[in-house]
Amino acid sequence: MSMGESFPLHKARLLLVDDQEDNLALLERILQRAGFTELCRTTDPRQVLDLCQSFRPDLILLDLHLPHLDGFALLKGLKELIAPGEYLPVLVLTADATPEARYKALSLGAKDFLTKPLDPLEVSLRVNNLLETRFLYRAVLEENQHLEERVRERTRELQETQVEILERLARAAEYRDDETGEHVRRVAANAARLAEALGLPQEQVEMIHSAAPLHDLGKIGIPDAILRKPGRLTPEEFAIIKTHTSIGAELLSGGHSELSRVAERIARSHHERWDGSGYPDGLCGEAIPLEARIVAVVDVFDALTSERPYKRAWSPEEALAEIQAQAGRQFDPRVVQAFLHTLEAPGRKPSPDEGSTG
DSSP states (O other): OOOSOOGGGGGOOOEEOOOOOOHHHHHHHHHHHHTTOOOESSOGGGGHHHHHHHHHHHOEEESOOOOSHHHHHHHHHHHSSTTTOOOOEEEEEESSHHHHHHHHHHHHTTEEEEEEEOOOOHHHHHHHHHHHHHHHHHHHHHHHHHHHHHHHHHHHHHHHHHHHHHHHHHHHHHHHOOOOOOHHHHHHHHEEEEEHHHHHHHHHHHHHHHGGGGTTTTGGGSSSHHHHHHSSSOHHEEEEEEEHHHHHHHTTTOOOSSSHHHHHHHHHHHTTOSSSSSSSOOGGGGGSHHHHHHHHHHHHHHHHHHHHHTTTOHHHHHHHHHHHHHHTTBBBBHHHHHHHHHHTTTTTTOOOGOOOOO
8 A cells, every 4th residue: 555545544444442332342343333344353352463363453442351361451462563663553442530540551652542331422533543544554665665775776776886887897808808898897806706705695606796896997997008918918017907906905995895995905916925925005914804815816727727828828727736836825715715715616627618707
């Protein structure tokens, strides 16, 4: 039901509780004349909590003085039964007009209070008011849920758009060094698989999968003459190549999303080395962000097994031997061990055709 619809009060379910059949019969006639047809009645207060589960009333009309279980005890039970955020009104009907009874009933959750003998018009008006409040309350909750879902949907759309833009940026950078653009896809998939092998939470695995393709974004700022040079680089040229880490981090800096922050850390630190001899910051050990340590392993494995203008493709066996040899030097030993585990998993045999199967 939306906020603009009229409230179907006549369809409301009313639960009547009184130990006197005459009182129930009178109350039932009053309510039927007021247009209510969904009525459930009981003289046994011990049935009330079960009836609340099965009949699911919109309003309870409750006598206070009952055998076996008085109205005050029932109000306590109802308070525990009603879910947080739900509004289930209780209208107390009693011959006890003392202030103490009124205050106690209201403090235990009753929403209104009528004394006997009942006035039919007043009963009808109080019932209508309480039901209108209930249905308005439900309408507000439903509208809020609808708005929350729209916000979640819009957030998902924005996140998907952001990921798509970043992926396109990554591919644009990679095409300058790898015309197929497959390197970034393989690094992303293998980094996610390696993150899973390390036991990282699924949310973090997905974040690494989305951010890893941006590890070489800074190549956008490297001249083609150096980036695609077929021969060995001079020390000066290599110094320029190394700036792609800080260029990429700068391009990704200042982002407000966790994805952009993870991508920034990976872009800046994926050439740091476990022993501290890497660049650009000379970080060592666990001072290197874990995401960057993960990408470092899969990036090198994929680069080694891929052909470039300046080198032949290594076999997966040769590349794997080099990765193992660099554990504790270039790479985090724990990450290397997890990487080996991903290659040993069923169906994950490295092959030249696959390039990088990590």
